[in-house]
Amino acid sequence: MTSGCFVTLDGPGGVGKSTTLNAVCESLRRAGTPVRATTEPSTSALGQFTRAHADQIKGHALACLVAADRYEHIRDEIRPQLDRGNTVVCDRYLASTLVVQQLDGVPEQFLLDLNADILLPDLAVILTADASAIRQRLSQRGAHHRFERDPDVPAREAALYRRAERTVLGLGVPVLVIDTTNTTPSATAERIASELRALTGNVASGPTDPAAAP
Numbered sequence: 001m002t003s004g005c006f007v008t009l010d011g012p013g014g015v016g017k018s019t020t021l022n023a024v025c026e027s028l029r030r031a032g033t034p035v036r037a038t039t040e041p042s043t044s045a046l047g048q049f050t051r052a053h054a055d056q057i058k059g060h061a062l063a064c065l066v067a068a069d070r071y072e073h074i075r076d077e078i079r080p081q082l083d084r085g086n087t088v089v090c091d092r093y094l095a096s097t098l099v100v101q102q103l104d105g106v107p108e109q110f111l112l113d114l115n116a117d118i119l120l121p122d123l124a125v126i127l128t129a130d131a132s133a134i135r136q137r138l139s140q141r142g143a144h145h146r147f148e149r150d151p152d153v154p155a156r157e158a159a160l161y162r163r164a165e166r167t168v169l170g171l172g173v174p175v176l177v178i179d180t181t182n183t184t185p186s187a188t189a190e191r192i193a194s195e196l197r198a199l200t201g202n203v204a205s206g207p208t209d210p211a212a213a214p
């Protein structure tokens with residue numbers, strides 16, 4: 001059985017990652033691709049602890065927690081799903097670490113060292129949007145954590161995502177940056193699905209895993 005494709009979705013808080021992830025999964029399923037949606041921090045005990053305490057635990061300590069959750073997530077969920085032939089789409093991954101943890105004062109090299117043995121994605125998608133669009137989407141949805149409540153974050157976050165794009169590319173990962181300011185989630189999803197088809201040739205006709213049916 002051919003291994004599935006590993007796709008990650010990153011971008012500023014409120015840009016539309018979760019919404020787009022749902023649209024991507026729908027689009028891939030419609031095309032017959034078995035797909036699993038997942039997220040970081042993960043739904044494991046460690047992931048739930050990380051999410052619950054990310055407002056209180058800061059800097060290097062949060063970076064280590066997020067990385068520990070990632071290694072478990074890869075071992076327990078991502079790799080097994082890929083091995084079953086499922087495409088895995090993950091809401092937040094390495095680029096988020098490079099941005100969020102640097103916002104929190106952790107040097108990039110420390111983050112790269114901490115993540116040196118992770119599974120790299122087949123495609124890393126970074127969603128962007130104009131500052132005003134992000135502000136509007138965030139206020140529509142409501143802030144979820146301290147990084148989304150700090151008014152100084154959006155400008156620094158945007159610059160750090162531009163840097164993360166180069167860093168992830170430097171690791172040999174194909175990076176697709178999509179400006180979502182004037183697009184719908186389904187149009188963004190179609191771009192991602194079509195990039196995946198271009199990368200893999202036949203992602204839409206991968207092996208069928210009944211457990212991954214919608």
Ligand SMILES: Nc1ncnc2c1ncn2[C@@H]1O[C@H](COP(=O)(O)OP(=O)(O)O)[C@@H](O)[C@H]1O
Nearest residue numbers: 013014015016017018019137141180183184185
């Ligand atoms: N083009 C778009 N793409 C994705 N989300 C959008 C778009 N336009 C508006 N939104 C809205 O932005 C809000 C934030 O989306 P969400 O997926 O929760 O963001 P994130 O997961 O990046 O924090 C949601 O209310 C969503 O409906």
Ligand SMILES: Cc1cn([C@H]2C[C@H](O)[C@@H](COP(=O)(O)OP(=O)(O)O)O2)c(=O)[nH]c1=O
Nearest residue numbers: 040041051054066092093096097100144145
């Ligand atoms: C994936 C990831 C998350 N986090 C933190 C940021 C947030 O405090 C928390 C959850 O992020 P987020 O996905 O933005 O939450 P939500 O899905 O509720 O919008 O995890 C990191 O610090 N680094 C990371 O690499």
